[in-house]
Structure formats: C-alpha cells, structure tokens
Amino acid sequence: MTQTEFKRRRRQLMRMMGKDSIAILPAAATRVRNGDVHYPYRPDSDFYYLTGFAEPEAVAALIPGRKQGEYILFCREKDADKERWDGAIAGQEGAVEKYGADDSFPITDLNDILPRMLEQCERVYYAMGCDPDLDQNMSSWISQIRSKARSGVHTPQEFIALDHYLHDMRLYKSRSEIAAMRKAAKIAAAAHKRLMSECRPGIKEYQLEASFLHECSRRGARQQAYSPIVGGGNNATVLHYVDNSDKLENGDLVLIDAGCELDYYASDITRTFPVNGKFTQPQAQLYQLVLNAQLAAIKQLKPGNAYNAPHKAAVRTLTRGLVKLGLLKGQPAKLVREEKYKKFFMHGTGHWLGMDVHDVGDYKIDGHWRQLEPGMVLTIEPGLYIPMGSKGVAKKWQGIGIRIEDDILITRDGCEVLSADAPKTITEIEHIMAA
Ligand code: GLY
Ligand code: MN
Ligand code: MN
DSSP: OOHHHHHHHHHHHHHHHOSSEEEEEEOOOOOEEETTEEOOOOOOHHHHHHHOOOOSSOEEEEOTTOTTOSEEEEEOOOOHHHHHHHOOOOHHHHHHHTTOOSEEEEGGGHHHHHHHHHTTOSEEEEOTTSOHHHHHHHHHHHHHHHHTGGGTOOOOOEEEOHHHHHHHHHHSOOHHHHHHHHHHHHHHHHHHHHHHHHOOTTOBHHHHHHHHHHHHHHTTOOEESSOOEEEEGGGGGSTTOOOOOSBOOTTOEEEEEEOEEETTEEOOEEEEEETTSOOOHHHHHHHHHHHHHHHHHHHTOSTTSBTTHHHHHHHHHHHHHHHHTTSSOSOHHHHHHTTGGGGTOOSOSOOBOSSSSSOOSOSEETTEEOBOOTTOEEEEOOEEEEOTTOTTSOGGGTTEEEEOBEEEEEOSSSEEETTTTSOOSHHHHHHHHHO
C-alpha cells in the first residue's frame, strides 16, 4: 500500500467528518505471551488502514481543516539504546517524512497536547470500549475540559462512534487492497494444494498444519489470518477444532480451514478431501452436495443481489439434497422454513473478508440485508457436519464433516473467486492425490 493510498483514506474520512471535529485512533498494544516473550506485534486494522504505521505506542488524531496540520501522529521518540535491541523507531521526524503526518509529538506528551486539541472541536469521533487506557484518558480529559467551562473553555458536544464510517470505507476494497487479497488467496490456495499431494494415512494432523505454515511462510506470508483447523474424521465435525493432534486414518476425510495473512490482508480457505486420496461413495455423495450448494451460492454473487441470497441458495440446495439422501424427511420448502437443515449445517454461509478474517462492515441497513456491490470481498463456505453417534442417522454418514470455503470479490458484472487455485471438484482432488 502506498503513502498516497493512506493519505487518500484519511482525506475521505475527514471529508465525511466535516469541520470542527476530531478523530482519535490508538495503535494496538503489544501483548505479553509469558515471561519476557511477546506475541508478534499486529497493528490494529483501523489504525493501520489510515496510517500505514506499524509501531505500537502511537495515537493518530485527524482534525479536518486545522491550519497547523490535519494529521497528527503521537509516537515513540527515537532511542538509540532501545533501537539496538528492538530495531528502528520512526520517531517524530520519521512520522512526518515517511508516514505523511503534518505534525508529530512524542507519545509521552499526549496528555498535555490532546486535551487542547479537543477543546477546539465540537464533535469527537472515537471508538469507545476498544482501548481501556485511552478510554480512561479520554474521560479524564473531557472532565478536565468541563471543569474549565466557566473560564470560557469549550467542551465538545457530540461523541460519535468512529467505527461506523471507517468500517463502511473498509468494506469497499481499493485496487491495491484487491491485489493484496488476490495474492494472499493465491498463497493459501497453493498451500492447500500442497497438502492434498502430501496427505497419506498415518500422518498427524499437525504435520499437514506444519506443511501449510511452511508453504505460506516460504511464499512470504509469515502470519496466519487465524489458527488453522486440521480435523480428520470426526474431528471435522467440531467447528472450531484447533488441537490438530490426532492421526489421520485410512478411509476418513480431513477438513482443513486455513488462510494466511499478507500485508495485513487475510485469506480464509477450507478444503476437505479423503486421507487416502479416494472418496468412498457416501463421502462423495455428501461432498458433491456441499459443492453443489457452494456453487449455487456463488452463482448469487453479483451486484444488486442481497447479501443473504447466497445463504438462501445454499440452504435450499443442501436441504433438497439431504432429503434425497434420506438424511431429512419431508417437503424441502417446509424443511427450509423450519430450518431443519440446522441439524447438519449450523453456521452462516460466509462473512466479509479483508484486513480481519471476519471483516468489518454492516450486513444489514435499516433492518434489510444490504446489496452486494463491486469491491466487496466475502467468503462462501457451506458445510455439513454429522458427528459419530448422531441419532436417527445411518452409520455410513457418521463421523463426516465437510466444508468448502472460497474467497470471492464482487466485480462489476459478477464475481471473481480469488482462491480458485485450490482444487475442489472430486475429479481434480482425486487426480492430484493419485499423482
Ligand atoms: N476460519 C474462520 C471462518 O471460516 O470463518
Ligand atoms: Mn470463513
Ligand atoms: Mn475458514
């Protein structure tokens, strides 16, 4: 992402905010794992989206129309000793020169400077409840300002949730965001493909996980967008299974839900395939049904269609198929109305995808599902889950969990499946696994 793009985003937000307002955004905190060990630092998505600044201990203030500068970045001061241990710090000069701030102050001066900026504004755009320390500062700054009201100091009158505006911006991906997401999806798709060729009975779930991480890392995506799920057999029926510790058995399916993060953009792909490379008949029947549901859902992805059109299509296809296979009994339309499919398919068909795997953006506007528009990216991920011991279900279906998940961009005339490189038809999968 170029500095020009970050600047364009700040401009767009400031245009929506209008004069006499201030937006305040904190950087994410560093998190201790244990002892002297920290988790790898991940910037806050909102903060990074507007600043491109990946250091902790920073606060950005946007004040549209302010003469002395509209974009102020509070950040760490340069410190040669600290930098010897932990690497470069941009400092105030770097904030201006490299990151396009109009002005920059040491983060340690926040308490002195920010309240004076607040006094000049009518409206404060701020996401309350996300950063407890800054929340506390904020409320003490406001009460400080209020206590000076009699001496003529002005108190801001309106507090507005920043997330709403910002998250609507983040929902529509720019050309360079789409390029990053396409790359992230391609890398994860290649890793999924590698797992298909490596898998064989007897290896451990974590060995497939290790190959996935290796393939992503060596292609430059060194973080995962979420913890990978590698579940063989019945483990695939546990939706958030992340132990990944069991042996993969001959005759079972394995479900892998894994996606990398590249330049802070996520991919989120699920593939399910037979551990030994060949689907049994019941596995193939259920797999083809999930695939048909996924394809029916993807068919609904075009501008103007409602967000839930794909879910409706998936549910209709799954329900009809479940009746045909004898897993549900009754009239498909009635079973859909009564949500009987939920016994086997209990989650949504997808979600927005972007800097966060479950990305931001409203799904409904004024109580109605929003329309799909070019630039939106979402997942389509129907599944069927039939745990061992399911009552009233023939033995041959039990211990099977299947999900097929792709990452999809809405385009002007339809959609583009960003994760299309990961094979998903029965023929393709069996072909790769036989090679
Ligand atoms: N991997 C998280 C999800 O599929 O939503
Ligand atoms: Mn997903
Ligand atoms: Mn997923």
